[in-house]
Amino acid sequence: MTSGLDTAGRFPAVTASFSSADRRYEPLEEILVRYTVELPPTAVVRSVERSILWYTEGKGEEDIGVHFFERITERAAVTEATAGSSFGARLPSSPLSYEGVIVKIRWCARVRLFFEEGRDFVSEHVFEVGHVPVATIVPS
Amino acid sequence: MSGEPRSNPFATRYTRPGAIPPLDATGQPLDVARLAEDIRRMRGLSIEGPHGTGKSTLLVAISAAFETAGQLGATVRLRQTRDAVTAIAAVGRAPSGSVVCLDGWNVLGSSALLVRLLARLRGVMLVVTSHRATGLPLVVRTSATLALLAAIVARLPDHGRSIEAADLADALGHHPSDLREALLELYDRFEERTRGGARG
Amino acid sequence: MRFPRFFAKKRGHRRTVSEVWGSVAEGLFHAGLVVAGLVFGGLLATGVAVPEWRINHRFVEAEAIVVGKGLARRTTARERTWEPAFRLRYETPAGPTEAWAFRGGPIATRARAVALLADVSLDATMPCWYDPDAPGTVVLARGYNWWMWLLTLLLPSALVGFGGAGLVRSIVGWRKSEERRAVTFRPIAAHPHPAIPSCDDLVNSPGTVLRFRLPTSGTEGWNLLGFGLFALLWNTVLTVLAVTAGLDLIGGRIDWLLLPILVPFAVVGITGIVMFVRQLVLTSAVGTTQLEISDHPLRPGGHYDVLLAQSGSGVFQNLTVTLELEEQATFRQGTDTRTERLVVWRSTVASWKDVQLAPGTRFEAKARLTLPATAMHSFVSEHNAVSWRVVVHGRAARWPAFSRGFPVVVHPVAPSPRHAEPQEMSL
Numbered sequence: 117m118t119s120g121l122d123t124a125g126r127f128p129a130v131t132a133s134f135s136s137a138d139r140r141y142e143p144l145e146e147i148l149v150r151y152t153v154e155l156p157p158t159a160v161v162r163s164v165e166r167s168i169l170w171y172t173e174g175k176g177e178e179d180i181g182v183h184f185f186e187r188i189t190e191r192a193a194v195t196e197a198t199a200g201s202s203f204g205a206r207l208p209s210s211p212l213s214y215e216g217v218i219v220k221i222r223w224c225a226r227v228r229l230f231f232e233e234g235r236d237f238v239s240e241h242v243f244e245v246g247h248v249p250v251a252t253i254v255p256s
Numbered sequence: 257m258s259g260e261p262r263s264n265p266f267a268t269r270y271t272r273p274g275a276i277p278p279l280d281a282t283g284q285p286l287d288v289a290r291l292a293e294d295i296r297r298m299r300g301l302s303i304e305g306p307h308g309t310g311k312s313t314l315l316v317a318i319s320a321a322f323e324t325a326g327q328l329g330a331t332v333r334l335r336q337t338r339d340a341v342t343a344i345a346a347v348g349r350a351p352s353g354s355v356v357c358l359d360g361w362n363v364l365g366s367s368a369l370l371v372r373l374l375a376r377l378r379g380v381m382l383v384v385t386s387h388r389a390t391g392l393p394l395v396v397r398t399s400a401t402l403a404l405l406a407a408i409v410a411r412l413p414d415h416g417r418s419i420e421a422a423d424l425a426d427a428l429g430h431h432p433s434d435l436r437e438a439l440l441e442l443y444d445r446f447e448e449r450t451r452g453g454a455r456g
Numbered sequence: 457m458r459f460p461r462f463f464a465k466k467r468g469h470r471r472t473v474s475e476v477w478g479s480v481a482e483g484l485f486h487a488g489l490v491v492a493g494l495v496f497g498g499l500l501a502t503g504v505a506v507p508e509w510r511i512n513h514r515f516v517e518a519e520a521i522v523v524g525k526g527l528a529r530r531t532t533a534r535e536r537t538w539e540p541a542f543r544l545r546y547e548t549p550a551g552p553t554e555a556w557a558f559r560g561g562p563i564a565t566r567a568r569a570v571a572l573l574a575d576v577s578l579d580a581t582m583p584c585w586y587d588p589d590a591p592g593t594v595v596l597a598r599g600y601n602w603w604m605w606l607l608t609l610l611l612p613s614a615l616v617g618f619g620g621a622g623l624v625r626s627i628v629g630w631r632k633s634e635e636r637r638a639v640t641f642r643p644i645a646a647h648p649h650p651a652i653p654s655c656d657d658l659v660n661s662p663g664t665v666l667r668f669r670l671p672t673s674g675t676e677g678w679n680l681l682g683f684g685l686f687a688l689l690w691n692t693v694l695t696v697l698a699v700t701a702g703l704d705l706i707g708g709r710i711d712w713l714l715l716p717i718l719v720p721f722a723v724v725g726i727t728g729i730v731m732f733v734r735q736l737v738l739t740s741a742v743g744t745t746q747l748e749i750s751d752h753p754l755r756p757g758g759h760y761d762v763l764l765a766q767s768g769s770g771v772f773q774n775l776t777v778t779l780e781l782e783e784q785a786t787f788r789q790g791t792d793t794r795t796e797r798l799v800v801w802r803s804t805v806a807s808w809k810d811v812q813l814a815p816g817t818r819f820e821a822k823a824r825l826t827l828p829a830t831a832m833h834s835f836v837s838e839h840n841a842v843s844w845r846v847v848v849h850g851r852a853a854r855w856p857a858f859s860r861g862f863p864v865v866v867h868p869v870a871p872s873p874r875h876a877e878p879q880e881m882s883l
Contacts, residue, residue: 143868165633165635165636167635169635169638170651171269172837172839172840173263173264173267173268173269174264174267174268174443174783174785174840175267175268175440175443175785175787175796176268176784176785176786176787176796176839176840177268177272177786177787177788177838177839177840178268178269178272178839179837179838179839179840180634180635180638181638181650181651181837182635182638182639183650185635185636185639187636208647208650209648209649209650209868210649210650210651210652210833210835210867210868211650211651211652211833211835212832212833212868214832214835214842215262216783216800216832216842217447217451217783217798217800218443218447218783218785218796218798219783219784219785219835219840219841219842220264220267221835221842226635228633228635234324236633238633246868247830248830248831248832249830250451251781251783251800251801251832252451252800252801253447253448253451253798253800254799254800254801254802268787335788335793
């Protein structure tokens with residue numbers, strides 16, 4: 117999933133690949149995310165943020181828990197991070213990915229680009245932690 | 257779990273205020289830039305309407321427009337009567353000529369008069385949401401219509417034909433003045449149809 | 457296995473939480489603070505701060521001649537004070553003006569006040585300051601009561617600071633990404649089981665037979681207390697009003713405003729008593745439900761003993777113990793906050809029928825509880841939760857069915873090598 121504001125009429129594009137081919141990980145396993153960035157010609161990136169986090173999805177207000185966060189502002193490092201790079205962390209023991217009915221828990225890696233004109237663009241890539249089965253709706 | 261996790265397009269992350277641009281009762285996008293000009297000219301705006309009709313969504317868009325212009329003093333969500341203190345503090349700290357956005361004006365009760373007076377003394381413009389009349393000079397009224405609901409659903413992630421037009425009419429029929437409740441009912445229908453089994 | 461302790465003492469803190477009553481109490485408390493602060497601040501500002509400021513900034517200085525002297529006496533229920541007063545003549549734009557002014561402040565003893573008067577002779581001159589808007593108002597001293605100004609500023613500032621705390625968070629969050637805001641307010645910290653609720657409150661009470669006694673999540677106690685307090689307060693007010701009306705009637709007066717109010721008040725008061733008594737009888741008749749467990753926290757695939765102890769009287773047509781998984785999602789509905797709950801998994805642990813209880817006795821029975829190997833662990837975040845609980849359902853003859861929940865915490869299973877495709881959980 118990507119979202120953000122158009123710059124020079126086109127969206128940036130971020131492609132990500134994971135160290136696990138099926139994007140499934142065990143708790144406490146190391147995760148490595150490699151990504152590449154395609155920028156519109158006139159876009160100038162001011163800073164980059166990379167994170168690994170879980171978020172809830174469903175009928176409730178969305179909550180997030182950031183497990184790994186990195187903000188890159190130094191020009192040379194931004195150039196390198198924008199060209200394509202990798203980041204990773206050791207996943208925690210919880211929470212596991214959960215496909216509930218009114219509460220779902222998802223893990224993802226996010227790459228967020230901040231542009232000179234003040235706008236930002238975020239690219240989100242979901243992966244799974246654990247093997248909890250899909251919840252079912254129980255008749256009362 | 258196998259395959260990609262299944263997202264419910266009616267989950268709050270897709271329907272929360274700010275996730276969808278503000279739309280009018282016919283489902284057409286509202287001209288936020290023009291509204292911002294009107295606010296500057298009339299020195300305030302009240303967004304009035306029932307629960308779940310897009311008031312907070314419009315407020316978020318207006319707040320973002322003024323923030324881009326460097327004129328946003330504060331944005332405050334008012335939930336309880338005691339939040340009147342937060343509103344007073346926000347207006348008290350906002351620079352003169354800036355805009356303070358207050359979501360939930362009707363909880364202020366009698367403190368609303370104090371907030372308005374303070375805003376006038378400080379030269380701060382108020383943009384508020386409320387279920388009832390506020391007395392501010394400019395008013396945008398929101399309402400729940402089938403056209404608006406259809407336009408919102410069209411902007412959500414693909415539901416894979418799990419939801420039909422009759423479902424929208426049904427949901428709005430059950431919650432005639434509350435789009436948020438209608439969207440939550442559509443959430444349940446999507447889960448039932450894609451997961452199997454009736455809700456208890 | 458531990459030997460049962462027949463004289464075990466209940467230790468630890470067990471809380472039953474009623475969100476509704478908690479919110480009501482919190483709301484009343486904060487509303488009271490805000491109102492008190494605003495009223496106090498307003499009184500200070502208008503009664504002291506504003507007049508003091510005018511004296512020090514607006515009053516005009518002049519030279520006055522003392523043309524008279526006197527003592528002002530003030531008597532209250534607790535004390536009597538004296539204050540030296542001087543009749544002054546001074547020039548204003550409107551011409552010569554005479555007015556009284558005080559000096560020295562309230563003095564406890566008359567002798568001392570007289571001595572201060574004697575220090576100033578008639579026809580002496582002294583500086584004075586008069587109100588240009590009301591030249592007849594004149595003072596002999598200026599300055600500030602600093603402690604009064606401190607209070608005037610401190611209390612409203614505390615309120616503003618308290619109210620402003622929520623605002624600071626939003627200001628800090630501006631122009632920051634969601635992830636950065638989350639890290640700012642909740643720094644990443646090493647925690648053995650992130651996002652899993654603590655079970656400290658669940659393991660601080662030892663059982664008499666099994667290792668732990670679980671607290672209940674029910675609100676029956678709060679309901680009973682709430683109904684009782686309401687009935688007491690309302691009927692106290694009703695009694696006062698009724699007595700007042702009665703005394704008026706005896707005295708030959710009819711209060712036509714009070715009498716019509718008494719009828720609806722009495723209806724509400726009687727209803728309150730009935731509801732309280734009903735809740736009391738229900739709680740007494742059904743009795744208490746206690747649940748003990750052999751270990752805690754739980755883990756997927758684990759097997760645990762539970763001990764049910766049910767008191768009451770009469771026949772319980774059925775008693776059932778179930779294990780449930782419930783999802784909770786909290787969302788904003790305008791200015792309201794709503795929580796939706798949904799049970800997504802349920803399994804019967806044990807069931808008994810036609811349990812006969814004599815007053816003063818308890819029904820006790822053990823059962824075996826097994827958690828599925830692929831069970832989801834407990835989860836809690838600000839607006840969402842996935843919770844496990846053991847629920848005791850029962851129906852006593854002639855009384856409504858009851859359900860009492862006992863929360864438990866499930867930790868994730870220890871990490872293992874990747875295994876085959878998971879199976880669906882089923883009842």
